[in-house]
Amino acid sequence: xxxxxxxxxxxxxFVGDRVTITCQASQDISNFLHWYQQKPxxxxxxxxxxxxxxxTGAPSRFSGRGSGTDFTFTISGLQxxxxxxxxxxxxxxxxxxxxxxxxxxxx
Amino acid sequence: xxxxxxxxxxxxxxxRSLRLSCTGSGFTFGDYPMSWFRQAPGKGLEWVGFIRxxxxxxxxxxxxxxxxxxxxxxxxxxxxxxxxxxxxxxxxTGFYYCSRADTTTLPFxxxxxxxxxxxxx
Numbered sequence: 001x002x003x004x005x006x007x008x009x010x011x012x013x014f015v016g017d018r019v020t021i022t023c024q025a026s027q028d029i030s031n032f033l034h035w036y037q038q039k040p041x042x043x044x045x046x047x048x049x050x051x052x053x054x055x056t057g058a059p060s061r062f063s064g065r066g067s068g069t070d071f072t073f074t075i076s077g078l079q080x081x082x083x084x085x086x087x088x089x090x091x092x093x094x095x096x097x098x099x100x101x102x103x104x105x106x107x
Numbered sequence: 108x109x110x111x112x113x114x115x116x117x118x119x120x121x122x123r124s125l126r127l128s129c130t131g132s133g134f135t136f137g138d139y140p141m142s143w144f145r146q147a148p149g150k151g152l153e154w155v156g157f158i159r160x161x162x163x164x165x166x167x168x169x170x171x172x173x174x175x176x177x178x179x180x181x182x183x184x185x186x187x188x189x190x191x192x193x194x195x196x197x198x199x200t201g202f203y204y205c206s207r208a209d210t211t212t213l214p215f216x217x218x219x220x221x222x223x224x225x226x227x228x
Contacts, residue, residue, distance in 0.1 A: 043218040044152065044218060045218075091214055098151055
């Protein structure tokens, strides 16, 4: 199984700050990586697909980069409504696995 | 508008069974593989399994944690995917979500709202 190591597990930043989350795959997954936002009591919402493509309707302050084993997710200008937990997920081959999640809070 | 609605959750005793449903609308259900995920309270996301389309004989794949206990089926005439859960354990407690799973285009773009399964005596 492909292991996804996501960090940090939580972070706190000011409104307007640039926030970066990293995700490392245990083997090459090309660009078969998603980033999701999940708010309490809600289903995950796809923000970034194929590692660096912004999903339709997602704000442009969200972005993703990387390929192979190393990926990053960035919020350029943190907003109060971005308070949530963010997950990376590989879908190279089942079992499709997730990172442990990053809880983002406002200082 | 694409929509997935999860239903069928509830309180069940350990060792018993439960069947969840995922009803799709706004797209041609039979054209899409469908997947189930789950999330234990306060924990991360876990893939449970998926079912291919009838083109690929509706074959299925499962996570090791549920293989032999859970099974996925589909009724394309009703646009429903089912998750049959047998021999339930307390560790199976959590929210269960379905999602479209077409890895040739854009998988997991839409998710159901989730349904809560509580396994407890």
